[in-house]
Amino acid sequence: MSSPQVLESLAADAIALGESAPRAVLGIAGSPGAGKSTLARALLDVIAQRRGPGWVAHVPMDGFHLADVQLRRLGWSDRKGAPETFDAAGYASLLERLRQDIDGDVYAPGFERDLEQxxxxxxxxxxxxxxxxxxxxxxxxxxxxxxxxxxxMDQVWFVVADERTRIERLLARHVEFGxxxxxxxxxxxxVDERNAELVSSTAGAADRVVVNGARGWAFSA
Incomplete structure (x- = not known):
């Protein structure tokens, strides 16, 4: 199956998930640099084309990074991105609210890459x-x-990528942002590779593994 066909298939499955409940939440996990955001954006584009603007929303976990002022207070500035440097309880609370509060706008934090905040x-x-x-x-x-x-979350998909490519992406991203x-x-x-080892160990709990390869998206063998 070609990469566009894989993406179309993934989008169809995501739409089916959304149609199975008043509101569903699909998680995309993976190590730093694997392509989580890339897959999320691709799915958002395809789903919006099929179901129209507003049918699907994007809420990245990055908005729950602790601000630098809190990292300095806690002495964690040198491990930004580790699990403890996120407001995980706040993130969980928001996901629960998103499932329950479907009659009005729900606001969520974002993440400003230029400021890293x-x-x-x-x-x-x-x-x-x-x-x-x-x-x-x-x-x-x-x-x-x-x-x-x-x-x-109703389902969580896990993105994997070639390690060399993943690390090159990470290096380029850090340089791009200063x-x-x-x-x-x-x-x-x-820092990143220590976190990547921890994240990789969780892949077995995923509902689906998606490969971000040199030829595009593929299903894990």
């Missing part, structure tokens, strides 16, 4: 949204309160 109420989920796509590293992590967040190449390499080696 969360941004309050940057995302809105309107009542018309039957499906919410959320993505992040730790959606399948078997720790409280991440388990609570997982219970609020790190020097040597600092980007150190951060990927010391």
């Amino acid at each position: 969360p941004l309050a109420a940057a995302v809105v989920v309107p009542p018309s949204s039957r499906l919410v796509i959320t993505e992040g590293n730790y959606l399948l992590l078997d720790r409280p309160p991440w388990r609570r967040a997982r219970r609020a 790190k020097r190449p040597d600092a980007a390499h150190a951060w990927v080696t010391d």
Whole structure:
């Protein structure tokens, strides 16, 4: 099956999920740089074409990063992106609310990449949204309160990619958003890869594994 056909199939399954309940939540997990956001954006585009604007919404986990002021207070500035550097309980609460509060706008935090900071109420989920796509590293992590967040998702798909390509993407991203190449390499080696090992260990709990390969999207063998 070609990459466009795989994407169309994934979009059809996501739509079916949204049609199975008043509002469903689909999670997309994977290691840093694997392509979670890329898959989410591709699905959003295809689903919006099929069901119209507003039928699907996007709420990334990145909005629940602790702000730098809190990381400094806690002494965690050197491990930004680790599980404890997110407001996981707040994320779980929002996912629960999204499932229950379907009659009005629900606001969610976003993440400003240029500032590398969360941004309050940057995302809105309107009542018309039957499906919410959320993505992040730790959606399948078997720790409280991440388990609570997982219970609020109908399905979680896991994205995998070639390790060399994934790391190259990470390095390029860090440089794009202001790190020097040597600092980007150190951060990927010391922080991102430690997190990636933890995330990779959760793949077995996913409802589906999607490969982000050199020829595009594919189903895991």
